[in-house]
Amino acid sequence: MKNHFDHVVVGGGPMGASAAKYLALGGARVLLISAPEPAADRAGLRSSHNDLSRLTRGLDGSPVWAKLAQHSIARYKELERSSGIPFFTESGCLTLLESAAPDAVDVAANLMAVGAAAGVRCDPLDAAALRTRFSALDVATGARGFHERADAGWVNPLDYVRAQIEVGRESGLTVWPDIMISAERGAQGVSVRTAGGLECTADNALFAQGVYSLFAEPLFRQQELSVFARTVVRVELDAAQVAALEGIPSMIVRGASDEDNCYLVPPVRYPDGKHYIKIGGGRRAHMLESLSQLNEWYAGDGDPEIAARLLCRLEGLVPVTLPKGGISQACSIAVAPSGLPIIEKIHNNVGVLTGGNGHAAKCGDEVGRLGSEMMLGNARWSDGYPLNAFSG
Ligand SMILES: Cc1cc2nc3c(=O)[nH]c(=O)nc-3n(C[C@H](O)[C@H](O)[C@H](O)COP(=O)(O)OP(=O)(O)OC[C@H]3O[C@@H](n4cnc5c(N)ncnc54)[C@H](O)[C@@H]3O)c2cc1C
Structure with a gap:
């Protein structure tokens, strides 16, 4: 070379x-x-x-992220074609604002404004419309959502x-x-x-x-830059559970508090041949301020309290009986001011x-x-x- x-x-x-x-x-x-x-x-x-999966969507509270996402998503299919490597599953994405979310009205107004300015195609849905469209989800009274049917879902x-x-x-x-x-x-x-x-x-x-x-x-x-510790949990599903969740979109959920905010990626088949549904988000865990703290964090399985809370959220969102427990994993993100x-x-x-x-x-x-x-x-x-x- x-x-x-x-x-x-x-x-x-x-x-x-x-x-x-x-x-x-x-x-x-x-x-x-x-x-x-x-x-x-x-x-x-x-x-x-x-x-194996990261959620993708054009709708965002920030006009800049919405633009970055839209430009990237618009090029997915051409990149798949020219590389010969598929990576995008167009399962759609639902942003769900639960009635308990204290800022639901403001968040909804902002999403509508940013989405309209950026030309993101999405359907605003009330709780009844959400239930009709997503029978595989448990939608509480008073919830509302924004559904991007196309150009959204998840990437590997x-x-x-x-x-x-x-x-x-x-x-x-x-x-x-x-x-x-x-x-x-x-x-x-x-x-x-x-x-x-x-x-x-x-x-x-x-x-x-x-x-x-x-x-x-x-x-x-x-x-x-700040580096934050994050915990993500995936739960193994059997064939009947995968079938029951067929067609669910990727989801961003805004709940009563930071701890209840989460995202969910539809079932994905992992290299062990099993299907898992994944949930992450929740309270932003602690900051990692040195390389040794980062390494120590990765040596563990994430925060057990956050993992338990995420599992509880998952059970409340999808109406299938899930196996107890899941695989909890430590990860980290880089956050700019x-x-x-x-x-x-x-x-x-x-x-x-x-x-x-x-x-x-x-x-x-x-x-x-x-x-x-x-x-x-x-x-x-x-x-x-x-x-x-x-x-x-
Ligand atoms: C649990 C979790 C869930 C997430 N969910 C989503 C989601 O749903 N949707 C979404 O869009 N984003 C999501 N993200 C965020 C997304 O994964 C990151 O924003 C993205 O990976 C950042 O890309 P990057 O290239 O900056 O960093 P990275 O993905 O970390 O890549 C940086 C690379 O640089 C390499 N590197 C570092 N130092 C060196 C060195 N000295 N020599 C050689 N190589 C080096 C690292 O090994 C690494 O491979 C999530 C992140 C986490 C942790």
Whole structure:
């Protein structure tokens, strides 16, 4: 391998893989250094997208996230076709506002306004209409919802990333599965070393390291980022339960308190051959302020209290008798103060792409495209994003 590139991208998650692809499509020589996911019982770098399903939808309380999502979703089918890798299941998405949600009226008004401005196609439904449309759900009196029938559902984020890399490779993208251990700026641009012994230089470097952007070296650390511990639970289903839940959409549920807010992804078949339904969200668990705290968190199974609460919520939402207990898992998300992704140049030839805020699996394509634009020196965002939207 020749060891000088136009761009090195560090971190092959939804954001970095997409940015690397777009840079390669533009004709640049690009190296993507992407840490392989360690086995569950091994130490290593854990990515936020390491699961088989992530919810996707165009409707959002934030007009910027709505736009990022819509642009990404509009390109899913073409990416599936050109890579030959399917990753999108168009199950639809239901945003459910329970009557107990204290801010339901404001949230509904905001969703309607953002959705209308962004041209998101969704059906507003009252409780009776929800019951008619979703017989497999338990809908309480007074609830209301917004149903996106099309262009929403869930993506397999690992396959989404594989699809990006596949298309990038066709344009000459080089992928190196390894951990970057150091990066320095110098006369030859940026010099990078990996744990496996690769040494290379690049004119430009883009660091897309997810939560590790907070714990990285000073050259590319994002100090304003917060990393939050999250717990997710999946429950095994038998064939009859899978059949009973046939056709349920992905769901975002707003309840009486933060603890009751949750999301739910329809049953998915895992590599062990079994189907699981997944629920996450709930109270935002504690912050992880150092690498050792992050590693300690990943060594466990998440927060048992949050897991129990999520299981209880799941039982209340789907009217099938679920088996007791589930598989609880620790994970983490990178949150920026603005609530939007950070897409920022920190030196003339060094950029950072992080801050998924729990939203960026579905939006990886558009966030990565903007990251590539930034690295190519485009001073203004295309498509009318606010000028300072992505500065953290
Ligand atoms: C439980 C959970 C549920 C979620 N649900 C949703 C959802 O329903 N919908 C949605 O859109 N989003 C969801 N998200 C958020 C989404 O997964 C993240 O926003 C997204 O994965 C962020 O992408 P990223 O590329 O920034 O980071 P990551 O996905 O973390 O990828 C970063 C990559 O960089 C690698 N890396 C870091 N440092 C180095 C290094 N030194 N050398 C080499 N590689 C390195 C990491 O190993 C990792 O592979 C969820 C997140 C969690 C945790």
